[in-house]
Amino acid sequence: MTERLIFHIDVNSAYLSWESVRRVENGESDLRLIPAVIGGDPKKRTGIVLAKSIPAKKYGVKTGEPMAIALRKCPELVSAPADFRLYDKCSKAFKEICRKYAPAMESFSIDEVFLDMTGTSGIYPDPEAVAADIKNEIKDKLGFTVNVGIGRNKLCAKMASDFEKPDKVHTLFPEEIPEKMWPLPVGDLFTVGKASAGKLMRAKIMTIGDLAHTDVKVLQKILGMKQGIHIYRYANGLDDDPVQEVPESAKGYSAETTVEENLEDLESINRMLLAQSDIVAARMRRDGVKCRCVAVSYRTVEFKNKSHQRKLLHATDVTAEIFETARELIRESWKGQPLRLIGLALTDLDDGEYEQLSLFEDRRKEKLRKLDQAMDSIRGKYGNASIQRASTMNTISKVGQKYQAQHENERKSEH
DNA sequence: CTCGGCATCCTAT
DNA sequence: CTAACGATAGGATGCCGAG
The missing domain is CATH 3.40.1170.60 (MutS, DNA mismatch repair protein, domain I)
Known part of the structure; x- marks a missing residue:
């Protein structure tokens, strides 16, 4: 094929x-x-x-x-x-219509899909005609408009859907690339953002056509090894990325919050981290995964971003354990500057059930795990997010304190 | 030298 | 006149120290 x-x-x-x-x-x-x-x-x-x-x-x-x-x-x-409740509903309805027409669909974001229409010429002899049918069915049944881009790969289809809006069908076949894509500014090329566009324009590479005709090695010097090749291929309309029906499993979970009032003391910061630990850990448990790495990140009022991370000795999904690590990390990293944003990220995920713990550790964690389970089930049964969060925070806070107290004792008994 | 770990930067919706 | 500013996720890269 x-x-x-x-x-x-x-x-x-x-x-x-x-x-x-x-x-x-x-x-x-x-x-x-x-x-x-x-x-x-x-x-x-x-x-x-x-x-x-x-x-x-x-x-x-x-x-x-x-x-x-x-x-x-x-x-x-x-x-x-x-x-976002509304958006989720509309997104599902939109994708349901798209799916009907295609042998394979990739859900790319809440409002974008790729369809692999390869081999459909028997049923749909004219790609532009079926694209118009999809577009019109969405408009008639759901009341909103879409753009459809058609190409020989995902990049060209995506670039085409971005042409004139709204409610339009565009093609970007190989022979159309010089005419339709090359005149556009470099920043219009998918994955060329502000920083890359700046570097390229400083090198007098202004349009996608300029990119397409620049030596790959030069691009690699400007943008780095990977991005250089990538952009060169994109500018020439080349892309082998398959339409993926099954989404890849998540590689991380994160939560971050920009606060109304700057955070200026460790207690306030820890309170935020606790709420975030609760949220992301619950999401991991829902998905049946554990993490081996915890990271805190923050932004100062001067917009300086910092992050600090640590590998754990074993994978966990226990709220109190994650919070404890986050607490240590921020204590080690934060020098007292007022913060406008604080965040928590869990990575290095693992869906294995196995975990080798000493009997001693096992007994300690069992209680924490049960508390998490209890709260997950409360969350499932009752109330909206805000109520849950307020009540959960209180409970978790106590768990965190207990957990800390136990650590204190362990440390003491070691000496 | 290569690799893991870490911090930072970049890009997308 | 300038700066002003979200949440979430994934990937790349450069540096450093260990083996």
Whole structure:
């Protein structure tokens, strides 16, 4: 099999479209028709733009920028808060329709899929026609629009879906690459972000066409060994990455929080880490995995990021154990600067059930594990997230203290 | 020299 | 005039010390 046929489908302004559909169903006005965004609380002047309407784009509002900037560009900007429950529902409905048409589908993000349409020419002789059918079925049944990109690989399909929006089908076949892709600025190429674009432009490499015609070795010198090759191949429309129906299992779990008021003392920081330990450890238990590495990360008010990590002697999914490690890590690393963000990441995952512990350790951990189980089941049975979190934090906090107290005793008895 | 461990940087939605 | 700013995840890279 040589020639593939790949579609990339992308929901136009996903969060904003989905919020708009809900409002229109409730007889409210359509945010897509006015300058509007999904984003943080504009009163607090915090948070960033997650999605924007096309009218908002005309004011220069950009995804990812702080709400304060967006509001300055467009004072009458309407904003709505994010609602991930709704997004999850819309995402599932969207993907269900896409799936019907394709032998294989890869769910790439909440609002994007790749379809491997290779070998469907019997049923669908015209790729652009079936793409239009998919797009229209989504619009008619669900009320929002998508872009469909068509190519011989994922990269070209993805680049094509990003061309003119909304509600469009575009192709990017090999013979169209010089005309449709090469004139674009380097930063438009998938995986060329701000930093790489800056380096390339300093080397007078301005367009994707320039990239395609630059010696790989030169690109490797500028961007590094891996990224150099990668970008060179992308710029020439080359990509072998298969459409993966089955997602790879997670490689890590993390939680991070930007706080309203700077964190200035260890107790407040530890309280955050405890809540985060609880959340990420519960997620690991739900998925039946354990971690061997714990990392804390933080951001100072000057936007300096730091992280500190440690391997564990054995894999764990026990909240109190993870929190204990996090507590040590932050104590070792934090020098007292005020923090605007604190985070916890668990990596080096392991789904094995085996664990060799001494009888002594085993007995100690058994209690902690039971507490985790009890709280997981409470979480499953009752209440919404905020209530859970408040009550869990209290309980866990006590567990953490007990755990610490036991450690104290062990250390003492060693001497 | 190679490898694991670690900190940092980069990119995506 | 400038800076202003999320959560989560995955990958690359450079450095260092051990074997």
